[in-house]
Amino acid sequence: MLQIENWKVYDLKESVIACRNAMRITPAQITDEEFNASMPRAIILANSPSGSGHQTFLSGIRVSFDIKYPNYISPELQRYHWIDIVSSSSKMHRLSSMDMDTCFNKYVTDESKEQMKRLVKKFNDTKSYEDFMVMLSNCPQGIELFMRVSTNYLQLRTLYRQRKTHKLKEDWGEVCEFIEKLPYANEFIIGNNSNN
Numbered sequence: 001m002l003q004i005e006n007w008k009v010y011d012l013k014e015s016v017i018a019c020r021n022a023m024r025i026t027p028a029q030i031t032d033e034e035f036n037a038s039m040p041r042a043i044i045l046a047n048s049p050s051g052s053g054h055q056t057f058l059s060g061i062r063v064s065f066d067i068k069y070p071n072y073i074s075p076e077l078q079r080y081h082w083i084d085i086v087s088s089s090s091k092m093h094r095l096s097s098m099d100m101d102t103c104f105n106k107y108v109t110d111e112s113k114e115q116m117k118r119l120v121k122k123f124n125d126t127k128s129y130e131d132f133m134v135m136l137s138n139c140p141q142g143i144e145l146f147m148r149v150s151t152n153y154l155q156l157r158t159l160y161r162q163r164k165t166h167k168l169k170e171d172w173g174e175v176c177e178f179i180e181k182l183p184y185a186n187e188f189i190i191g192n193n194s195n196n
Contacts, residue, residue: 001170001174002067002068002069002073002170002172002174004065004066004178005068007065007178008064009061009062009063009183010061011060011062012183013030013032014030014060015057015059015153016035016057017038018057019041019057042057042188043187046188050157055157056154058152058154059154059155060152061152061153062150063152063156063182064148065149066146066147067148068144068145069144069145069146069147069171070144070145071140072168074145076168082159083151084149085147085148086149087148088147088148089146091139091143092136095120095136095139096123096124100116100117100120103144104144105144107142108142116138116139119134119138120135122134122135123135153182153188153189156182157189157191160176160179163175164176
């Protein structure tokens with residue numbers, strides 16, 4: 001099932017300090033003192049109504065992570081403009097050499113795995129385009145792939161609200177649990193749900 005690892009948060013301090021730039025006449029110094037002084041304003045701005053323009057400093061708090069996911073998550077994840085895929089595994093390039101006993105999630109049936117073994121063997125024997133397309137087209141959606149992605153707190157705020165109670169609770173639930181563990185997630189991402 002879906003897993004997130006190797007995550008990092010960038011420019012949190014700098015973005016929180018920048019949230020007060022509209023009211024400054026000179027640039028602020030990036031110090032712990034300035035960060036602490038900016039935090040109350042950042043929390044207010046983060047919890048302002050979506051679309052008001054006050055949350056934009058959250059886009060400067062960048063997050064990168066590795067994600068292992070079932071193929072059926074790809075269309076849902078990629079429909080958002082905010083996920084930048086740094087690099088990903090390739091079903092097209094690697095399917096014929098993957099271990100059909102271990103590359104699927106727990107919901108793929110043994111019958112489907114056996115069928116894929118036959119299709120992979122046939123393609124590996126013939127290397128024909130037709131056999132490649134049959135193999136690729138019949139691959140179960142439960143195949144697990146991986147990628148490195150980059151996003152930001154503003155976009156994770158949207159994702160959290162849209163996916164917190166999603167039908168695919170194991171997968172999107174794992175993403176939401178990851179979001180909840182990020183630094184200042186409650187103040188900046190989860191926040192006041194009434195303002196969405």
